[in-house]
Amino acid sequence: MGDRVGSPAPRPARPPWHDPASWWPRLTAATAHLPAPVGVIDLAALRYNALDMVVRAGGRPIRIATKSVRVRAVIDAALRVPGYRGLLAFTLPEALWLAEDHDDIVVAYPTVDRTTLARLLADEQAASRITLMVDAVEHLDLIDAVAPPRGRPPVRVAIDVDASWRTAALGHVGVRRSPLHDPVETLRFARAVAERDGFRLVGLQMYEAQIAGQGDDTGSGDALIRSVQARSRQELRVRRTAIADAVRSLVPLEFVTGGGTGSLEFSGADDALSEITAGSGLLAGHLFDGYRAFDPAPAAAIAFDVVRRPAPDIATVLGGGWIASGPALASRQPRAVWPEGLRTMTREAAGEVQTPLQGPAAAELRAGDRVWFRHAKSGEASERLDRYHLVDGDRVVDELPTYRGEGKAFL
Numbered sequence: 001m002g003d004r005v006g007s008p009a010p011r012p013a014r015p016p017w018h019d020p021a022s023w024w025p026r027l028t029a030a031t032a033h034l035p036a037p038v039g040v041i042d043l044a045a046l047r048y049n050a051l052d053m054v055v056r057a058g059g060r061p062i063r064i065a066t067k068s069v070r071v072r073a074v075i076d077a078a079l080r081v082p083g084y085r086g087l088l089a090f091t092l093p094e095a096l097w098l099a100e101d102h103d104d105i106v107v108a109y110p111t112v113d114r115t116t117l118a119r120l121l122a123d124e125q126a127a128s129r130i131t132l133m134v135d136a137v138e139h140l141d142l143i144d145a146v147a148p149p150r151g152r153p154p155v156r157v158a159i160d161v162d163a164s165w166r167t168a169a170l171g172h173v174g175v176r177r178s179p180l181h182d183p184v185e186t187l188r189f190a191r192a193v194a195e196r197d198g199f200r201l202v203g204l205q206m207y208e209a210q211i212a213g214q215g216d217d218t219g220s221g222d223a224l225i226r227s228v229q230a231r232s233r234q235e236l237r238v239r240r241t242a243i244a245d246a247v248r249s250l251v252p253l254e255f256v257t258g259g260g261t262g263s264l265e266f267s268g269a270d271d272a273l274s275e276i277t278a279g280s281g282l283l284a285g286h287l288f289d290g291y292r293a294f295d296p297a298p299a300a301a302i303a304f305d306v307v308r309r310p311a312p313d314i315a316t317v318l319g320g321g322w323i324a325s326g327p328a329l330a331s332r333q334p335r336a337v338w339p340e341g342l343r344t345m346t347r348e349a350a351g352e353v354q355t356p357l358q359g360p361a362a363a364e365l366r367a368g369d370r371v372w373f374r375h376a377k378s379g380e381a382s383e384r385l386d387r388y389h390l391v392d393g394d395r396v397v398d399e400l401p402t403y404r405g406e407g408k409a410f411l
Contacts, residue, residue: 004043004392005050005077017045017297024338024372027301036305036370037319038176039385041400043076043392046282052259053281054083055380056294058268061085063106063257065095065279070382071381073400078282088257088277092116092132094403094410106131106158106203106257110139121155131156131202135189140215141197141247148363149198158203161186161243163258164210165232167391168312173228174189174210182239187246194251203255204247206240207277208232208267212260215290218331233266242369244272265293285324286335300388301383303370304355313358315365320355322384324376331376338372339365340402383409 067090086104089095164174259276261268278380304317336342339361386405390398
C-alpha cells in the first residue's frame with residue numbers, strides 16, 4: 001500500500017459515504033468480476049479514518065491493536081503515518097510472527113502457551129521486541145518454569161490493571177480482566193515483579209472497555225449510558241493517575257496505555273497515559289456508528305451473493321454470519337447496508353451458512369445479486385476472508401492478504 005494511507009486528505013464537507021446510492025453501487029461495479037464473498041477496503045475511507053484517529057488522540061501516540069485489523073498491509077501502512085507507534089498483539093504466536101519485522105510489540109493478554117514461550121525465551125531478539133502481559137504471580141511462575149532466569153534473556157512485562165468502574169448500585173461496570181484494581185494492590189504486585197530475577201517491568205495497561213466499547217448514540221438507553229460513562233471517566237482519571245504515579249515511583253516505565261477507538265478523546269486528554277491503544281477505527285465496523293464524538297468512514301465491507309428466494313419478500317445470501325466478540329446482540333452481528341432497508345430475521349439472524357433478509361428491497365433482489373454488509377468490529381471478517389481488495393475510486397488497485405491469506409490462524 002506504500003504511503004497511500006498517510007497521504008494528505010482534507011476532511012470532506014460531505015463525505016461520499018454519506019450518499020449510499022453512489023457509494024455502494026460503485027463498489028459493486030468495481031468488484032463485479034470477483035466471486036463472493038468479496039471483501040473490500042476503500043482507500044479514501046481508510047485514509048480518512050487513520051488521520052481522523054490521530055486528530056482525535058490529541059497528539060498522544062496510538063498503538064495499533066492488531067486483532068482489530070488482521071491485515072498486515074493495513075497495519076504496516078498505518079505505522080508509517082505520524083501519530084502511530086507500536087503494536088498490541090492478541091497472542092504470543094502472533095507477536096512472534098510480527099516481531100520478524102517490528103520491534104515494539106505488546107501482547108494484550110497473559111499467555112500460558114508453554115511451547116511458544118520456550119521459543120520466545122530462546123530468542124534474544126524477539127525477547128527484546130516483545131512485552132508480555134501479567135497480572136498475577138502465577139504468570140511469573142509459569143515463565144520461570146519454562147526457562148529459569150539464568151538460562152534466558154530478561155523478560156519484558158507489563159501489568160494489566162482493571163479499568164472497570166465498581167459501584168454499590170451497579171456493581172462491576174466493564175469487562176472482567178485483571179484482578180488488580182486499586183493503587184495499593186497494583187504497587188504491591190509491581191514490587192514483586194521488579195524484585196524478581198529475570199523480569200523487567202516496562203509498562204502498564206488499563207483498557208476502559210465500558211467507555212471505548214459502548215456507543216452513546218445508539219437510540220437505546222443513551223441517557224443512562226452517557227451518565228454512567230461520565231461518572232466512570234471521572235473515577236478512572238483519578239485512579240489511573242494514582243496507579244501510574246505509584247508504579248513510576250518504583251520503576252521508570254516505557255509506556256502506560258489505555259483507550260480504544262471509542263474513547264480516543266478521553267484517553268488523549270489523560271496525562272496518566274503515554275499512549276493510546278486502538279485498532280477497530282481504521283476499518284470502522286458499524287459498532288462505531290453509535291458514538292457522538294466521531295463519525296467514521298465505512299472503510300471495510302463484504303459483499304455476499306443472493307442464492308435463493310424462499311418467499312416473495314425474502315432474499316437469502318450464502319454465508320454472512322461472522323459475529324463480533326461480546327454479547328450476541330444485534331450490535332455484534334453483521335449489518336446489511338446495501339440495498340437499503342434490508343434486515344435479518346429475528347428467529348434466524350445472520351448465519352454461518354446463510355442469512356435470510358427481509359425488507360422492501362428484498363422483493364427486488366434476484367439470485368446472483370449482491371448485498372453489502374458491514375461487520376460489527378473488524379477482525380472477525382479477516383478470519384474468514386483470505387484477502388481484501390483495495391478500491392481507489394471506481395477500481396480495484398491492489399489485493400491485501402489477511403492473516404488467514406498468509407496461512408496464519410492465531411485465535
